[in-house]
Amino acid sequence: MKKMFEYENVTGLHLELTTKCNAMCPMCNRNFKGKPRGDLPISELTIKDIKALLKPDFIEKLKLISVCGVYGEPICCRDLKKILRYIYKCNPNVDIDIYTNGGLYDEEWWQDLARITKKHNGTVIFGIDGVDETHSLHRRNTDFNTVIRNAKAYIDAGGKAGWDFIVFHHNEHQVEAARKMSEELGFQAFQIKKTSRFLKNLYEHDEMLDSTILGYGKHPVYDSNGKKIYDIELPENKEYRNTSEDRLLELIKEYETIDKYFDAVPIDCGAIKSGGIFLSAEGEVFPCCTVYQQVMYKVIHGVTDPSELNEYNLYLKDNLSAYDKSIKEIVEGTFFKELYKSFSCKSIALGKPKSCTRACGKNLDVHACGHTTKIKYSGGKKWKGISSWTNTLVVGYMILRTKKNTTMTKRHLNKSKRCLKENIN
Numbered sequence: 001m002k003k004m005f006e007y008e009n010v011t012g013l014h015l016e017l018t019t020k021c022n023a024m025c026p027m028c029n030r031n032f033k034g035k036p037r038g039d040l041p042i043s044e045l046t047i048k049d050i051k052a053l054l055k056p057d058f059i060e061k062l063k064l065i066s067v068c069g070v071y072g073e074p075i076c077c078r079d080l081k082k083i084l085r086y087i088y089k090c091n092p093n094v095d096i097d098i099y100t101n102g103g104l105y106d107e108e109w110w111q112d113l114a115r116i117t118k119k120h121n122g123t124v125i126f127g128i129d130g131v132d133e134t135h136s137l138h139r140r141n142t143d144f145n146t147v148i149r150n151a152k153a154y155i156d157a158g159g160k161a162g163w164d165f166i167v168f169h170h171n172e173h174q175v176e177a178a179r180k181m182s183e184e185l186g187f188q189a190f191q192i193k194k195t196s197r198f199l200k201n202l203y204e205h206d207e208m209l210d211s212t213i214l215g216y217g218k219h220p221v222y223d224s225n226g227k228k229i230y231d232i233e234l235p236e237n238k239e240y241r242n243t244s245e246d247r248l249l250e251l252i253k254e255y256e257t258i259d260k261y262f263d264a265v266p267i268d269c270g271a272i273k274s275g276g277i278f279l280s281a282e283g284e285v286f287p288c289c290t291v292y293q294q295v296m297y298k299v300i301h302g303v304t305d306p307s308e309l310n311e312y313n314l315y316l317k318d319n320l321s322a323y324d325k326s327i328k329e330i331v332e333g334t335f336f337k338e339l340y341k342s343f344s345c346k347s348i349a350l351g352k353p354k355s356c357t358r359a360c361g362k363n364l365d366v367h368a369c370g371h372t373t374k375i376k377y378s379g380g381k382k383w384k385g386i387s388s389w390t391n392t393l394v395v396g397y398m399i400l401r402t403k404k405n406t407t408m409t410k411r412h413l414n415k416s417k418r419c420l421k422e423n424i425n
């Protein structure tokens with residue numbers, strides 16, 4: 001049984017190629033009140049960066065790469081295709097899943113992408129949250145017709161595609177129409193995602209989003225001037241709601257507060273079980289996107305609540321940059337070792353990592369692991385599905401209490417300056 005982080009066990013990589021994005025999804029952690037978060041380091045990995053960060057011997061040992069990220073859109077990475085070619089050259093058999101809003105470029109660009117992925121059975125998963133303009137209520141700044149045109153160009157050129165549909169009140173009546181459309185267009189799977197991003201309202205106040213003033217189940221949407229324009233809401237149909245909702249309420253009742261539950265619950269680390277690691281657009285290696293995101297709360301928002309800083313304090317003790325060290329050295333280094341040790345701390349106050357208790361506490365999966373319903377279509381090419389590992393790592397981020405007061409590292413600042421000159425933020 002795997003017990004701690006070991007380089008030998010790493011077979012999966014969650015790859016964030018950039019923190020740029022063309023869209024403005026209201027619940028995405030890169031955005032706040034209709035704009036990208038002011039202090040988000042805007043970064044983008046080039047093919048040169050990737051060659052420096054991911055050496056052939058590391059790529060060779062991978063079985064799965066999820067090109068997704070926490071703060072950005074993979075197709076906004078200009079070297080995406082070069083990077084895919086390089087990875088496939090190092091390991092022609094690796095499974096690559098690319099998560100995208102699909103809202104940029106012309107048909108030719110997507111046909112070309114299909115030419116790269118189809119030889120290696122790679123998959124593009126399009127996030128499409130409706131069957132008409134409803135889609136843009138959540139996937140703001142992307143156009144349904146453009147996304148469908150692009151997906152069609154990709155599929156018709158032989159590319160394997162999945163459709164992910166995040167269900168809200170405004171689109172729940174379109175789930176079946178979308179499923180039907182996905183089958184007709186030749187997607188190989190349709191997946192309903194039951195978002196976890198409303199859940200924090202049940203137990204945690206978030207000053208930055210003022211969503212708590214609306215009560216549970218609502219999230220405000222702002223235009224680019226910061227003016228509130230509407231709310232997005234949980235679906236009414238329970239079938240489309242995250243199953244952690246009931247579990248969370250039970251636990252709060254059982255433990256009196258969720259913090260007492262966090263203190264008590266044993267951690268069963270998903271990254272150790274699956275052999276996954278995460279590489280950020282800054283070139284830093286974390287066990288998973290959840291811990292990366294927790295560290296970034298301090299970097300981006302200057303959070304001062306000590307219960308939110310255990311992961312960040314460990315991060316300060318080590319250098320996680322794969323520009324400076326090998327991935328093996330990082331995985332076997334201080335941060336990974338101490339994080340693992342901290343799972344056994346008696347409480348959050350004594351150093352237990354809060355993000356890990358939320359994501360991998362044994363009695364609750366606050367992040368949406370497994371809160372999906374997938375329909376796979378028969379026929380066509382082999383479909384391995386969007387792995388449970390990938391879901392564990394990419395779905396459902398929590399948003400924490402934050403304060404605006406940031407200290408960015410020198411590297412973050414330099415990269416930000418370079419990228420801010422460009423249009424896509």
Ligand SMILES: C[S@@+](CC[C@H](N)C(=O)[O-])C[C@H]1O[C@@H](n2cnc3c(N)ncnc32)[C@H](O)[C@@H]1O
Pocket residue numbers: 021025027028068069070071072073074099100101127164166193194195196197394395396397
């Ligand atoms: C930050 S995005 C990065 C990849 C890409 N930009 C995309 O949106 O697919 C990471 C994941 O978050 C998911 N996501 C975005 N908004 C969400 C929400 N409100 N609830 C659950 N998942 C969401 C996306 O579908 C995607 O799989």
Ligand code: SF4
Pocket residue numbers: 021022023024025028029030031070071072073100101
């Ligand atoms: S497309 Fe992805 S990265 Fe961009 S805002 Fe939406 S969820 Fe965030």
Ligand code: SF4
Pocket residue numbers: 267268269270271272287288289290291355356357359360
């Ligand atoms: S969040 Fe879960 S998968 Fe990530 S390091 Fe913590 S325990 Fe492991």
